[in-house]
Amino acid sequence: MRLQVKQIVIGLAICAMATPVWAKTKTVDLQITEPSKVGSTQLAPGEYQFRAKEQGNEVDVLHNGKVIAEVPCHWVQLDKKSDQTSVLLNGNTVTELDFDGSNQAARF
Numbered sequence: 001m002r003l004q005v006k007q008i009v010i011g012l013a014i015c016a017m018a019t020p021v022w023a024k025t026k027t028v029d030l031q032i033t034e035p036s037k038v039g040s041t042q043l044a045p046g047e048y049q050f051r052a053k054e055q056g057n058e059v060d061v062l063h064n065g066k067v068i069a070e071v072p073c074h075w076v077q078l079d080k081k082s083d084q085t086s087v088l089l090n091g092n093t094v095t096e097l098d099f100d101g102s103n104q105a106a107r108f
Contacts, residue, residue: 024054026099026106030087038094039071039108050087050097052106059097059106073097073106 028050036043038050038061049062052073061069076096081103088096097106 025051026054026097026102027051028085028087028097028099030094034092036089036092036094038069039073041069041071050094050106052097054104059108071108073108075104076107078103078105 030048030050032043032045032048034045038059041061043061043063046063051060051062052058054075057072057074058070059073060067061071078098081101082098082105083100084098085100086098087094088098095108099105
């Protein structure tokens with residue numbers, strides 16, 4: 001009996017460690033033409049990529065292939081699946097990332 005409990009605990013630990021491997025990473029490419037902001041991070045004009053893990057609570061901001069910021073976010077449920085990937089702005093501030101075919105969005 002004791003051996004079974006130990007095996008179950010080990011099995012659950014292995015599953016817990018493998019969970020991040022199953023999480024999908026979603027990306028959005030964005031060309032910024034004037035100074036902008038995401039979270040507390042200022043972005044100069046240029047090309048950026050936003051990378052979000054479905055189970056995470058932050059979005060990586062990449063410029064020239066390098067992570068320049070990790071911005072806290074929270075996931076919100078949309079009324080319907082997005083029909084395209086898009087970036088929502090309020091003035092020059094990025095407020096939300098919507099992903100094609102998903103009913104979840106990363107909000108800042």
